[in-house]
Amino acid sequence: MSDISSVYNELRARRQLCDAVIRVNRAEFHLHKVVLCCCSSYFRSLFTHWSPPHDRLYDIDLVSPDIMQLIVDFAYTGSVSVAEDRIRELFVVASYFGILDLIQVCQHRLEEQLTPRSCLSTWRLSDLHYNPELRGKALAFTLRHFEEVVASSEEFPLLSVEELVRILEDDRLNVKQEETTFEAVMSWINSEPERRRGFTPLLVSKLRLAQMSPNFIRDVVAETEAVKNSEACQPILRNALELILGLRAPRFFESSSCSPLARPRLPPAILLAAGGCTGNIPIAGIEAYDIRADRWLSVDPDEGTPRASHGAAVLSGSLYCVGGRQDVEPLNTVDRFDLRALTWQQVAPMHSRRSFFGVTVLDGFIYALGGCDGYQQLRTAERYQPSTNQWTLIAAMQKERSHAGCTALRGKLYICGGFDGIELLSSAERYDPESNQWTLIPNMDSRRAGNGVVAYADRVFAVGGFDGIDTLSTAEAFDPDADAWRAVTSMSKPRSNFGVSVLDGRLFVVGGLDSAGDVAYVESYDAETGTWSHVADMQIRCSSMSCCVADGLDNMADYAGPRDVPRFSSEDDEMKG
Missing domain, CATH: 3.30.710.10 (Potassium Channel Kv1.1; Chain A)
Structure with missing residues (x-):
């Protein structure tokens, strides 16, 4: 004052x-x-x-x-x-x-x-009192948490048809399965069936029906009373089924844009694969995976250091590419890519040159663990604080490790496997930042170098790698409560030196090396079903890249690409049925 x-x-x-x-x-x-x-x-x-x-x-x-x-x-x-x-x-x-x-x-x-229970009332309040900024943020929250909003908000049944249409038409509407939008529409209609049944054709036309399962359209949508009794809905359903059945036909792509019924929605988060090697030549590019459209987009920033065998992490809206190698000599340099401005900037270098090392994020710090400095495998570890633009050494690991994977879980760091300069390792250790101490945990079932390690389903997963004889497809997970490793379903293909990350509740492995060389193959693991599924291949064959996930970007369309090409359905048999 x-x-x-x-x-x-x-x-x-x-x-x-x-x-x-x-x-x-x-x-x-x-x-x-x-x-x-x-x-x-x-x-x-x-x-x-x-x-x-x-x-x-x-x-x-x-x-x-x-x-x-x-x-x-x-x-x-x-x-x-x-x-x-x-x-x-x-x-x-x-x-x-x-x-x-x-x-x-x-x-x-x-x-x-803002919560799933309050966001709609805030949206309507800000509209009533003309506050575009608050209205935009309340709407964005609603779209991002749509399934929770429908389940918990007392305001959802009170929406006007215009407001519901506004939500359904928005590409940012976040649903894992498009079928959820139909169920939400019917919930809204059934809250006042006599007054709202007449809106059924309008609302059905706003759904991305061609993104749904054909069986769901035929067995659920078409058989719902409000739809079944509406003549205006029938051509919409036929159009959607024709689109699904024609997605693979060449004639589909002669059109400059696809039907709104087939338009993929924007993903809430994007998987980034930064740098890597193609034919043993480091590259500077970034590929972004759009899970809603099931396709990769090449992000072509103006600058950026070609890197392979490096680490990458997303923190506070920026992608950090750390260390690695541009030729033979390992790097200690760090480049920061502003994911909103699409610009590169060099930040403080690490204390040590490192390639084939582990990078992860914990509590606002970027950690760099082990690796090779061009002469020897390293035990040393350090962490970067963006607010001060400084790297600080932390306690050294119990063992020298290069080619190891690392992750963060429950406030601790984990590093698993690798190579100590003499042999490949099955050992793993855990770091407590409060005590600044490393502790060995039980060994993995397999020796693994060039493996992927990631926190997923409240466990530490170690996937693939090389055991000294074979490239591995096997995977195992460490349960901190049981203090034990357990085997999980193997990947469909063996690989090492690949990218690994978690997106939309699934574990993704990206590219890498197999016995024939670089691969573009990508697959994902669902812990609930215990199954691996093939997803869209990368645009180029690549190994020794680093993967991470960015979410909450207001320019997600820059990484998701055009929405005029729908995802290919893999349900060929179902379509033909």
């Missing part, structure tokens, strides 16, 4: 030099007109245009006395203390009075309070 504001507030407390009294019910607030004029367009007009200059008493019946007290306190001090359950009321009053600074305070608090 400034000195002038402090003086005015002291005068108000003593009721000195006050030239206005605001009366709310029976409560009276003795004030200085100039103070309220400085913060509120409403009071400026009230005092200068809507009433004679000599008036002192003003009755206001649009606000409660306690909210008026908050308004007055903010006008004089620039701050406000209000209970969470009164923020909405204060936001409404601040909007009515045109108190821009207070609107910003309330807006920030409402953004912090």
